[in-house]
Amino acid sequence: MSRPPYVSFSVRPRGRRPGSADIVDAVLAERARGGLPAGSRLAPVRVLEQQLGISKNTVQVAYDELVARGVLETREREGVFVADAPDAPAVPAGLEPPPLPALRPAPPMTGGGPHRDGISLSVIFIDPDLLPTEKLAECARSVLRQPGFANLYDAQGYRPLREAIAARLNARAIACDPDEVIITTGSQQALDIVARALEVRRIGIETPVYAYARLLFESLGLAITPLRLDPFAGIDLDAWDRQLAAGRPGLVYAISSFHNPTGYSYASHELAGLLELAARHRFAILEDDWGSDMLSGSEYRPMLRMLGGGNVLYVNSFTKKVLPSLRIGYLVADRALVPSLVAMKRLSTLGGAWLSEAILAEFLERGYYDGHVETMQRATDARYRACLAALEELMPDGVRWTTPGGGPSLWLELPRAVSMPALVAALAARKVWIDPTTAAFCGEPHLHGLRIGYAYPKEPELRRGLEILAEEIRRLLP
Amino acid sequence: MSRPPYVSFSVRPRGRRPGSADIVDAVLAERARGGLPAGSRLAPVRVLEQQLGISKNTVQVAYDELVARGVLETREREGVFVADAPDAPAVPAGLEPPPLPALRPAPPMTGGGPHRDGISLSVIFIDPDLLPTEKLAECARSVLRQPGFANLYDAQGYRPLREAIAARLNARAIACDPDEVIITTGSQQALDIVARALEVRRIGIETPVYAYARLLFESLGLAITPLRLDPFAGIDLDAWDRQLAAGRPGLVYAISSFHNPTGYSYASHELAGLLELAARHRFAILEDDWGSDMLSGSEYRPMLRMLGGGNVLYVNSFTKKVLPSLRIGYLVADRALVPSLVAMKRLSTLGGAWLSEAILAEFLERGYYDGHVETMQRATDARYRACLAALEELMPDGVRWTTPGGGPSLWLELPRAVSMPALVAALAARKVWIDPTTAAFCGEPHLHGLRIGYAYPKEPELRRGLEILAEEIRRLLP
Numbered sequence: 001m002s003r004p005p006y007v008s009f010s011v012r013p014r015g016r017r018p019g020s021a022d023i024v025d026a027v028l029a030e031r032a033r034g035g036l037p038a039g040s041r042l043a044p045v046r047v048l049e050q051q052l053g054i055s056k057n058t059v060q061v062a063y064d065e066l067v068a069r070g071v072l073e074t075r076e077r078e079g080v081f082v083a084d085a086p087d088a089p090a091v092p093a094g095l096e097p098p099p100l101p102a103l104r105p106a107p108p109m110t111g112g113g114p115h116r117d118g119i120s121l122s123v124i125f126i127d128p129d130l131l132p133t134e135k136l137a138e139c140a141r142s143v144l145r146q147p148g149f150a151n152l153y154d155a156q157g158y159r160p161l162r163e164a165i166a167a168r169l170n171a172r173a174i175a176c177d178p179d180e181v182i183i184t185t186g187s188q189q190a191l192d193i194v195a196r197a198l199e200v201r202r203i204g205i206e207t208p209v210y211a212y213a214r215l216l217f218e219s220l221g222l223a224i225t226p227l228r229l230d231p232f233a234g235i236d237l238d239a240w241d242r243q244l245a246a247g248r249p250g251l252v253y254a255i256s257s258f259h260n261p262t263g264y265s266y267a268s269h270e271l272a273g274l275l276e277l278a279a280r281h282r283f284a285i286l287e288d289d290w291g292s293d294m295l296s297g298s299e300y301r302p303m304l305r306m307l308g309g310g311n312v313l314y315v316n317s318f319t320k321k322v323l324p325s326l327r328i329g330y331l332v333a334d335r336a337l338v339p340s341l342v343a344m345k346r347l348s349t350l351g352g353a354w355l356s357e358a359i360l361a362e363f364l365e366r367g368y369y370d371g372h373v374e375t376m377q378r379a380t381d382a383r384y385r386a387c388l389a390a391l392e393e394l395m396p397d398g399v400r401w402t403t404p405g406g407g408p409s410l411w412l413e414l415p416r417a418v419s420m421p422a423l424v425a426a427l428a429a430r431k432v433w434i435d436p437t438t439a440a441f442c443g444e445p446h447l448h449g450l451r452i453g454y455a456y457p458k459e460p461e462l463r464r465g466l467e468i469l470a471e472e473i474r475r476l477l478p
Numbered sequence: 479m480s481r482p483p484y485v486s487f488s489v490r491p492r493g494r495r496p497g498s499a500d501i502v503d504a505v506l507a508e509r510a511r512g513g514l515p516a517g518s519r520l521a522p523v524r525v526l527e528q529q530l531g532i533s534k535n536t537v538q539v540a541y542d543e544l545v546a547r548g549v550l551e552t553r554e555r556e557g558v559f560v561a562d563a564p565d566a567p568a569v570p571a572g573l574e575p576p577p578l579p580a581l582r583p584a585p586p587m588t589g590g591g592p593h594r595d596g597i598s599l600s601v602i603f604i605d606p607d608l609l610p611t612e613k614l615a616e617c618a619r620s621v622l623r624q625p626g627f628a629n630l631y632d633a634q635g636y637r638p639l640r641e642a643i644a645a646r647l648n649a650r651a652i653a654c655d656p657d658e659v660i661i662t663t664g665s666q667q668a669l670d671i672v673a674r675a676l677e678v679r680r681i682g683i684e685t686p687v688y689a690y691a692r693l694l695f696e697s698l699g700l701a702i703t704p705l706r707l708d709p710f711a712g713i714d715l716d717a718w719d720r721q722l723a724a725g726r727p728g729l730v731y732a733i734s735s736f737h738n739p740t741g742y743s744y745a746s747h748e749l750a751g752l753l754e755l756a757a758r759h760r761f762a763i764l765e766d767d768w769g770s771d772m773l774s775g776s777e778y779r780p781m782l783r784m785l786g787g788g789n790v791l792y793v794n795s796f797t798k799k800v801l802p803s804l805r806i807g808y809l810v811a812d813r814a815l816v817p818s819l820v821a822m823k824r825l826s827t828l829g830g831a832w833l834s835e836a837i838l839a840e841f842l843e844r845g846y847y848d849g850h851v852e853t854m855q856r857a858t859d860a861r862y863r864a865c866l867a868a869l870e871e872l873m874p875d876g877v878r879w880t881t882p883g884g885g886p887s888l889w890l891e892l893p894r895a896v897s898m899p900a901l902v903a904a905l906a907a908r909k910v911w912i913d914p915t916t917a918a919f920c921g922e923p924h925l926h927g928l929r930i931g932y933a934y935p936k937e938p939e940l941r942r943g944l945e946i947l948a949e950e951i952r953r954l955l956p
């Protein structure tokens with residue numbers, strides 16, 4: 001690996017295959033142009049022979065002639081080099097590097113990922129210990145052992161996985177064909193390709209909202225119509241009506257169950273109300289249903305796709321539920337939209353990691369998924385109950401929280417008197433990490449609090465984190 | 479899975495935790511709004527208990543009261559349902575579906591992928607039988623067995639993989655730190671995030687060029703300055719100079735080794751010439767170096783990044799060399815650019831499939847890569863020689879081809895008299911599939927031919943495909 005590469009020249013044969021004279025000409029021409037500074041190494045005979053598809057002898061004859069002319073010299077065990085000939089042009093002066101490109105303003109990045117030490121209170125992932133690593137390893141072994149395992153990829157996604165997803169949705173009374181499913185790198189890529197494929201200049205989004213959705217839409221130049229969501233008061237459909245009538249977005253992005261970051265779930269009349277607004281104001285709907293199956297007792301929540309039918313663009317993901325490092329999400333869209341969406345996915349990543357897709361398909365086919373989700377949900381339910389009990393016991397008056405009852409997080413609302421930057425700093429000093437998710441809001445936040453991810457830390461850790469949080473809140477109260 | 483979900487209502491507690499009265503209020507309010515049509519199922523007691531974090535008894539008391547009021551009814555083994563009360567509002571009339579979104583014009587997709595039957599002559603992948611599936615399975619087993627295998631992901635990419643890549647580049651005398659490496663979903667994502675992160679409105683690209691690069695840049699609204707590449711005549715640097723002076727692109731995208739689709743490799747003076755133009759016209763360079771290590775005898779070619787230094791944005795990929803279904807590429811960029819590029823990657827896919835990245839890191843760490851590339855290169859060299867010999871033997875006069883000597887493909891140039899659509903149709907009728915790569919050209923193609931991928935089909939298959947190709951070319955010659 002450490003041998004420097006040789007200088008390079010192009011041979012343009014007079015006939016259909018290069019002869020020695022063509023090689024001699026090419027070296028002389030390249031040297032005359034300054035492309036072969038003295039002392040630089042040429043391709044060894046065996047490499048040039050391979051490259052040009054000619055006999056070793058043809059190359060050797062050319063090199064011999066060039067050595068005889070004093071253009072090249074051979075060095076024992078090192079190869080063929082350009083000689084320091086008196087008529088050789090000077091080595092081109094040290095090249096000036098090309099300029100560095102200019103950057104667009106970078107979107108602000110939000111925190112919320114787990115920290116290596118201390119207690120991470122706002123993480124929205126599931127505790128890795130609750131994830132089915134062993135069973136996935138079993139599936140990976142089986143997939144990689146399949147002699148015919150396809151090494152290539154289908155840009156729409158591994159078909160057996162699309163079939164398994166469609167079958168699961170059909171079992172939930174959502175009509176869906178494998179041809180309408182597009183596998184994506186997490187739900188993020190689904191949002192990206194939808195926003196890039198659609199002829200939409202303005203999008204309606206909840207505020208607060210999943211921050212990377214807002215940042216993505218903005219980075220793609222979409223104008224935003226904010227739809228205020230207060231998880232303690234529910235959705236003010238009349239206010240949304242006015243906003244949507246004024247903004248006329250072509251698309252509304254909605255997280256209908258266990259909304260990130262508030263934990264709110266749309267009530268039935270809110271689901272119906274948004275669909276009614278869509279029909280009246282003629283906007284399409286992109287539903288991010290990351291959560292409808294993250295509910296106790298193998299129950300699941302209704303969602304827009306179920307009530308609104310096949311026109312609703314539907315996004316979901318296995319990231320939280322199976323293994324984040326697989327990075328598999330999916331998009332369900334009407335058949336008429338699929339070719340354009342797949343074309344956009346091609347431009348973005350060509351295809352996804354099919355190996356991951358095949359492992360997940362195997363996991364679903366073996367029936368591991370349902371059992372896993374049930375077990376995982378029991379564990380997160382226990383953490384949720386412990387979290388509610390701790391909040392009740394520890395939090396001072398004036399602190400409120402949502403009770404999502406599913407998904408991995410809830411929203412903790414603090415009295416306005418508690419300064420969020422001061423709280424973040426005080427907690428950081430004690431190695432408790434929170435994410436006030438300011439990037440989740442369009443404009444000035446109307447909520448004043450933080451996301452509590454109760455599914456990531458273990459119970460004693462969560463308890464300890466909430467104790468410290470409550471202490472610091474009390475300290476910051478007037 | 480097949481049980482329909484229940485209707486949904488939001489409980490807004492008067493105090494910090496919901497009581498039965500809150501539940502009763504919530505159901506009555508939701509019914510008054512039309513959100514609870516008669517006959518719809520409510521959440522079972524145990525689910526609501528979980529969701530609200532209250533005792534089963536609190537829920538039961540509320541449901542009992544609502545049943546007593548005639549609002550709800552219980553059905554044996556089925557659950558709690560909304561009663562058909564005379565004062566209940568009518569079920570909201572069947573919801574009108576939201577409109578389907580409008581699409582932007584879809585980019586044309588190019589062919590060139592393998593066909594299931596017949597002979598695929600233009601495929602640019604390596605024969606899967608030459609890929610190290612067994613060793614990858616071994617690495618996957620080992621990765622998934624690691625107890626501490628990180629389930630989460632680093633948006634910049636799995637660090638051990640970034641370290642392995644930096645070490646390999648350093649061994650080729652290319653200064654590079656793991657912090658300057660960004661793992662991407664194939665090289666396609668690297669192009670996507672570069673084009674999205676940079677403040678660039680116009681880009682220079684070779685014509686012909688890797689078609690999905692051109693289509694991507696165009697879909698992102700970049701204006702194109704085409705840089706004509708004739709693999710039989712080399713690069714006309716004066717013409718490029720004029721084009722670049724006129725267009726003033728902020729960035730030039732160049733495939734310097736085994737150019738796709740022509741198989742051309744830049745000569746030393748062309749590499750230096752492009753760098754000189756970059757310094758003079760102040761454009762940045764994005765080098766797609768998919769090929770510099772796909773050369774015989776563990777040799778590799780010089781590239782722009784080596785001569786131009788750390789300012790050159792450098793893209794490479796393991797897709798062709800290890801396993802396409804891993805979908806791992808990478809981008810090397812100056813430290814100052816990395817935060818913005820990673821931010822763009824976050825918006826596009828958050829992270830990649832870390833499992834794939836870990837498997838590849840293991841593959842590199844165990845030293846499997848070098849041996850594999852050597853073996854693979856020997857096999858593709860043999861196919862290349864066989865391809866050249868067959869072309870020489872079979873092709874009529876007037877047909878020319880490039881002699882790349884590395885990478886998986888060459889360009890076959892036909893007499894203009896041979897109609898490409900007629901040739902494609904005649905070959906398709908005999909189940910021989912070619913891709914004339916018209917999407918690779920900006921404007922009217924100045925070449926008239928097709929890519930021959932000799933690394934994908936096995937020798938007898940390639941030979942048979944070329945025989946049929948030669949027959950049909952002869953038939954179409956006047």
